[in-house]
Amino acid sequence: MTAYLLKRLIIAALTLVLASMVVFAVMEILPGDPARLMLGLNASAEQVELLRDQMGLNAPLAVRYLHWAAGLLSLDFGRSYTYSVPVIDLVRERIVVSLPLALIALALSTVIAIPVGVFSASRQGRAGDTLAMGAAQLGVAVPNFWFALMLIYLFAVWLHLVPAGGFPGWSAGIWTALKSLLLPAVALALPQAAILGRVARSALIEVLNEDYIRTARAKGLPYRAVLWRHALRNAMIPVLTILGLQFAFLLAGTIIIENVFYLPGLGRLIFQAITQRDLIVVESIVMLLVAAVILINLVVDFSYAIVDPRLRAIPGKVRSGFPSGIAPKQILRAVQRFRETRNRSRGRQ
């Protein structure tokens, strides 16, 4: 167990370093001189050169990377070119909106998807299954901003239950703040829940055909007990994998949803920073999102070990970090299905 976790931890750290290099390199290649941008069009070449020196932009590439990376580690992301405030202050103020939003959406999509998956799998091929999977297909195909607009129309404009947009801040009271995050979270969660539900269904159907399900039935357990006690935990591995992948999409998805709901979150910040060529802000947020995704995947890796005892016991036999036996096959298939459904929905958009 410890060996497995240690290995995962090291891999995650290496990935993070590699990702930071890529992000840094991309920002280096992009055209645009931050010093010139800050000084405006009328600045003389000498002034620009002086500022470049002050900002450390003339140092060798490796030195600048190390400086930047060291800054990241101490949460010093530098100063925004446009707002002239430390980037960390901007991020801090926005992350309290985006992170709860993504987490609520993730929780919502799980809470919707797993029961739907179980429901469908246990009624495979019957009317309930067809209906649920039809709805899921719709959920995959319809873009989330359209959902968002429909939700706003129904719950805000028509029923006046929640505000149509904006964020009052957590100081306005937790309930008030949560209320304004509710619709965006639902809009984010529904398409993800549709995908996750389909994955959960197919993983369960596969598990329900395994020999040990028959053994459990032969013990005298009713079908429902077999489903919940024996099948679900075995089907969790592909579900967890997809959940980890989806978190990345949830984070990226907030860019659109935050704009639709006018939420002051990271997504809107990165959107604004890109339009204003505030590269240091873009760089910092991208790095932050990368770190979040790596962290979530680390959590997913750890939860594999909790779900599957084979991972805990035989570190020598684990090659890819997936449990030996049926799991890698299932995961590959689940990922493939996930990509197919996603691409199909993109094609329609």
Next chain:
Amino acid sequence: MSLLEVENLSLAIGATPILKGVELTIAPGEVVGLVGESGSGKSMTALTIMRLLPHLARADGRVAFDGIDILGATEDQMCALRGDDIGMVFQEPMTALNPVKTIGEQVAEGIRWHTKAGRAEAEARARKILDRVGLPEAKFPLSRYPHELSGGQRQRVVIAIACALKPKLLIADEPTTALDVVLQAQILDLLRDLVRENRMGLLLISHDLAVVTEMADRLTILRRGEVTEAGDTARTLSEQQHPYTRELALASMHVPARPKPHLAGSAKPLLEVENIGRDYPGRRLSLFRPAQPIRAVDDVSLTIEPAQSVALVGRSGCGKSTLARMILALDKPTAGTIRFRGEAITGKPEQALKPARRDMQVVFQDPYGSFDPRQKVEKLVAEPLHLLEKQPTQAERREMVAHALDEVGLGPRDMDKYPHEFSGGQRQRLSIARAIITRPKLVVADEPVSALDVSIRAQILDLFAELNQKLGIAYLFITHDLTVARAMADEVLVMHEGKIVERGRAADVLDHPRSEAAQALVAAAPDLHRAIARKMQEQG
């Protein structure tokens, strides 16, 4: 009064009839054998009694268990019966247990469910039954997971689950087919004892006539969903009134004709294996000491002459397959050399191995798993042709594939089919066609017939013998089935814990084994002649 009565049972899945008018009775304490080839409806009969049939299956007739009408019972009634009064043991122990639950949880679960006992009490009872099936607490605490157990041990857990509540009827569907002969004998002994202790009825389902004969008081023989013959084991098998019974008995004991016997020492050896060894890295127990390697193959030497047929027998896990992989240059030995036609193949780069690979082919056990389901037969059988010096043209290739198919008894038209269009036996013919297309001198066959029905098995053994006679192919048969060794081999090598412990002429080794390992194998191997003789004595 009978415990189980099956009368005029018919079963259809969709529009396909599976069973037609099956009759079967079992009395308390009686062992009834249900014999038949794959697809004859044995397992479906068992699943009907358990009412665990697939969707769309419709059963007619009468199945009465202990006075309860099974076909008419509600699902709740069935749940109360299953695991309590009727237990079931399945064929594949490797996959029959839930990998994410401990063996204790899995055994105790049924006990808790049926008796409403508390956790502690259920676990105490689970402990007792696990002790009873030969999994003592010291080595097998309840907290063990299935993946920490071997196949035979897992089958014991499955038996513990099925027998935990002392069922009146136990259904065992091919309980030992996936195990080696020594484990098989142990599991059969265990089942026999459980029957005696609890006056349990046992329905033993098997395709292996010898196993059933050893165990059963009465026999029912199924063919294509119909009972062809039923009666006392000894009488049924000694009189063999029905031609199908005779066919099955003959096929089980089939020895293919090889009119030209191999003369030992007549030619230069084809394959020479010298002091070969293979270590696998072991598990590291301490940070400071290097891990002890596991020695899978230990100082093994052997030779095979052209056209000679050698059988390598041993229990599962004794290192037979590792040895075969090294001979095929699919794995590198950690010690020793292997010479093929006088040339060393150990330590050579892949490119230099091409001629050796061309002359050395392999046939695997599982005809289902060894083909890519999305490729046509032409491509599958032609696979080894890339080893030829001169690549054949498209037309030449088709010609060669057609010829190879003809040699294994298939037609040229089969070339454009997909593997799923063939039966198990035909698929094994395909893998033999694939093996002989490059005209190899040696074919390594890893359990080539153990997944096949007896009649198909006899045909495939005939094919092996014919190819040996016609093309002079030498064989290395790797098997735990001594009847294959007896039927096919000139020489038998017995392997035990990585070492060759005995070698000699097939008849000598199999009739008069000297080493302990060989004696254990021979004693455990089911033998139809012996079993019938014993039954005749018992049943008069």
